[in-house]
Amino acid sequence: MRRSLGTALTVLAASCALAATALVTPAQADPQPSDPAYTARDVQNIADAYGRIHGPGGQLRNPAYLPALVEQSTARSVEQLLTQVASPTRLALTAGNVVPGWNVGNPLRAGWSGTRGLSRDVAFTNQYGALLRGTVYRPRPGARDPYTGRVLTGPFPGVVITEGSVQGSERMYEWLAQDLAERGYVVLTYDVQGQGRSETLPHETGDVLPFCDPFAEPADGEQSGCPGVPFQQLSNFVVGTRNALGFFTSTPERPYANPGAAAGEATAYNPYWRLFDRSPDRQTATPGRTTRIAIIGHSMGAAAVSKVQGTDRRVAAVVALDKLTGPGADGPLDGSGNKPVVPALAVQAEYGFTVSPWFTSGGSSLNPEPSPDGPDPMRERATGFDAWERAGVDSMLVVPRASTHLEFTDIPLVLPASRYGQDLTSVYTQLWLDRYLKHRDHTSALLGRQFRYLEPVGNGRWSPVTLERDPLLSFYYCSAYAVGSRADGDVTGVGC
Template identity: 65%
Template sequence: MLTALTVLGLPAQAEPPPPSGPAVGTPAYLARDLKNLADAYGRIIGPGGQLANPAYLPALVKEATLLSATQLLNQAANPLRPVISAGQLVPGWNVGNPLRAGWNGTRGVSTTISFLNRYGALLRGTVYAPKPGARDPYTGAALTGPFPGVVITPGSIQGSEGMYVWLAQDLAERGYVVLTYDVQGQGTSETLPHVGGTPFPFCNPFAKPVDGNLLGCPGVPFQQLANFTTGTTDALDWFLSPANPYAARLDRTPDTETATPGRTGRIAIVGHSLGAAAVSQLQGTDPRVAAVVALDKLAGKGDTSAFSAISGGNTNTPVVPALAIQSEYGFAVTPYFLSGGSSIIPSGSPKGPDPMRERRTGFDDWAAAGVDSMLIVPRASTHLEYTDIPYVLPASRYGQALTSSYVQLWLDKYLKHADVDAALLGTSFRYLEPRGRGVWSPITLDRAAGLSFYYCSAYDVRSHGTELRNPDIAGVGGCS
């Protein structure tokens, strides 16, 4: 009898390959670790990276100048909506990848939008959608709609929506309507609330806190989980309202093939960093959500990591299929003997990295609950992998491309119910990478080369009624 695995062309037992690599502390191990440290700056110094691409700097200067001027004009036109953020004050902060300029109107369509959150603060964002009459750039299939929806919540510490344009555009040109937005106090969204419906920005920090806010001044400070949970909920409310200029293109039909009983919508939420903590929480409580993607990190019910402590601890219940993309390094790139604790707050680990470190934050909880889940740890990846930042901060050369490939397939499986299992569990991926001046070049991503050799990548999903499980995709060892 054929199993689902053999139908997919995969080994019948999906056994992990035997672990390979040099012993901890040997010269070969040290040399491999040093190369991994260097590769964590690949987006800047790698082949075809920011420094090697002659189109990058001219595009950055042009787009940063235009965007900064536009933001200043918007602030001048809205003096009662003060934006006091890095995205407003630092030229080019919100640009994202300037090589993607020209996407709107050629590969897809996008529209800038704004809406009031529950505290009266003005949040700004962008909606992306397929271009009318367009075809999928990978398959050539016509994109007819209506389309599933995706809401992307940014990371904290002044993450802005422009840093996530890469994922929004990639999804939109493949048949999704996508919202990116700035939470209150970040990017180009307003800093202060308008308590009591007043037109003037005002709050009383000594009032009783609401909705999990740290102070009685809702949304202030920006660096708190409440901004990201309420921000995601308010963004979903607006996204599904008639105010969305692409509301008519959203697929509102009940999902009869849903992977989660009772969840019949066709909406996914994606979050990065503190945004990932927020969507990990909301997937368990918001009935509109059918799938979730957490970009460093998925936060489960039993997560006791240092990252969990930052967001106040987690008691999240796995409900919908979850894709976790997690990183080897945090904001800093550190050698293997400082890999203990968490990528966000590293500590000593003289015996080498713990292969299970990234599994414990959320994937194991999803797998134990019997909810479809997948964990991908790109090699040499950092916490900044999922944000486009020029020249300075570390990120690997192809981690973002690998991430986008997995996100596209994950949402195709759980929102479109496309037969993509062979591709999702496959060993290579095609990706169209922007090179500037309107050129998108095809590249091939090799899974074996792209995954971490330090930390477990894994999956536990259902295909045609059969469970497909692999606790150690890359053969790291110690991942049972």
Template identity: 65%
Template structure:
């Protein structure tokens, strides 16, 4: 029997379910908002967070030193593949959560990989898979392959694959084969293309742009949507090729119970930030994709995508949208009248997160779920050491929902119970090879400013009655 660590939110149960909420501008409202602002730094300052765990700093120094040395040696060994990125130049940038050291070979297995994208640039990544003979750490069931697949596309502004290994590992040890990778120009992937696929980098910046690139030098600059859409597609190509070291564990059989008529694959794509805009787009055109998860934010048809770039989206597959209250900075409620990236005077609008893509999925008749973690920021989904705001339990909540969502749409869990329950379980690394069980109360860990919602079929995936709740915690949204 697992020992359960109960977690208490920053508000009372009455506040969590919307009953008796304080009036905007009142002392109680301001006090609650201040508590929420402080909770947005919980990953660093909260109980058990990075500063409070004595194992964290020694593990960070050890893992960052090892990783930085390995990256430098790799660059020396491949001089014609120059990497000019924060992930290469800033020590520890790619380390992720150092408390997860030792996962490979114990809880699961992982192998570093590299592959060429369509422009000849070398992309690097990692494939994670279940360890043979391992049991599901939550249910105790033996993990028997072959397994569904997942490809995770990072966020922009120099997001790197190491920042997302937490989710890849969580999924792999529950029976998924997962690829994380760096898009061109980020992490440890090559910065420049080889348009003629020769030994040296080459391109013509004055040539006609291709595949949505901004310039004639494909993949340059790295901060453009095309890097993430083509990156996702090229990563899928590699994932399904003989070059994937765990291809034999990947379930490539047709899925007769697919939720999307005409699509019978068993692969999900997950993206964060500009990666979320990319996977929102790719799911509509790539028939290999059976489900999509967007981490801040899901994009709908005709919407302005991340970093102001236009989204070209057709909802086709079930979507899970995990979206944040704050952007890169944390703003008081009285300045939350705009988007997460562009705060403006005004109170939070409860339906804000529904409007970025979730409602478009509903209009298209597709299964969808929207989750807004309490005190969450745009950096929830990236493991970054000792800097930038993120809540204490945003990753735990997110991983729990992603696991349940993919179990439903890739493994065909018989019901939506795991998605709609009010208690979530998670195993959190605390260092020294120890993973500690945590229990999360759903309502205490979802936003009291913005609605979470779902529209899911409760019967067989392509039919049956639809369960709809437009406001899981009662913050004032309509159905």
């Protein structure tokens, strides 16, 4: 007798929900690769890597999700089309601009702006004259912190978020921007050149039409003589981060330069400049870094912020989402020359773009190789955390269980991500920035075992969930921290 697809999905989701709520006991963490129990546990971990889609409250199990997705995809696609038509010389030939729904983010967050916070679209050019589009977020006037009830009074610390590569788009990251803004931060998300809504080609000649010389000698860090082309290069994300910092800190008295922009094409300065706290930070954890700005990046954006934090004096803290890269780090992203300078939170994934069994966990999550003896517990420490710890700079490594490289992007229905990895990431980011930008001593909360998080469930509602730390951390790879005088190189005891 055949089961319907809906019944099969219900059964699978129920089994994943049971696994997600079960505690990982020492007995469960002990099986060896030769034991059938080890493979059975791995199969469950693979299923849980699709929890965002079919887990409890996930995309297929929340009846509000699909209607919201259709509505928001249509609205944003039309909005982007009209913006492009109005800017014919600023072509964004990208997936985020032409594929319906690609840049929708989490549709359950519709209505955030105006109720839980405020946001405004902005546009500024990078140093090559390419128009970058983004969004700035801020707390709603008179709002209270949704977790503590404390009235939010400015000015506030700042955060700049750089997206991931392979056609990431900024609205895939609005979950984190909104979570931070409603807790008392001014946040900028943006698309790097060649991704999302941002322009594909540079404007080097000062003419209204885009132009570059593809036969010119590439500059340092560039792959071609056409700056920013192709989009898939680390230079795009480093340049984007630095230029985004320049725009974020701009004011009416010191507007952003907007090279290559004609009158009216770009935003002159950060529209929320008054709310950004520009006072000297006397309590900074890093001498010489006096501004209250954190940079956050994902994937190649994580590699970029790992690099920029070492040289840009505006940066006081960094959060790298798969992966933090230290000096000379082995792996798919070049960490050569990266110097650990500011406190770093690394949230890193078990799997890459695809989910694979334990015996292919060698190499890195992004470039897996055979591993007949099982996963190396130290794998995620080696890319960056160990370098920060050796340098004596505060750092923390979090590896959510069943997490994928797509954990940190809001993508509808088709690509793998765990059910609670994004929630856990947001909680740790909030606590990390509270400690290093607001200088609130939340060490006990940061190192705690239980967290509260507010999830959007649709129709303008946010619902609390309780996150138990240990069951939500990897049993393959160690999570670790070195914060002040407190350190633990293997939080859940996986063998580091």
